[in-house]
Amino acid sequence: MNQKTYLQGIDVIVVGTESAREAVQRLCGCQQCSETASTSLEYVLDDIRKGEGAAAYMLADTLGCPNCHAPIVETTLVQLRESRQSNWFELPLPETEVVLVEESSLVEAQRLIAECESCGEDAQITFDYLLDAVTGCDPTKTEYLMCRPAKCPRCFREVNEKTLVIPE
Ligand SMILES: [Zn+2]
């Protein structure tokens, strides 16, 4: 993808076989075979170039859809492989510790509840905030697993880690 000619200030990039193959590898379908194809091939090429400004592409070879073998040109809508789109799933989570909340801590945290989101209008903090206070765990790194749901002392509805509560 190194040949460049200049046309009205826009780079026209001739997409060589290598880059074309890389682009096709990222596809799993095209507008012919996938109803959800919504990305133009140009976008994929931009991504391969790491987006160095506006460019127009000229494919040196005709590309084919890896799924249905229909020809793909620069403006064909394509479907990207899932793995490209779900990278976030592979990101390492910030070190999170799962803490099992035993009965004693649960009862203690439950005592700090005045009202919950069902019976109090201004409930703004989640119950796990109270669990942080009781257990002394770092709220940014802790997820709680409760041995049983707590109960709101006022309306007796179940309260879990993410229920909004009003503390005493
Ligand atoms: Zn296709």
Ligand SMILES: [Zn+2]
């Ligand atoms: Zn309540």
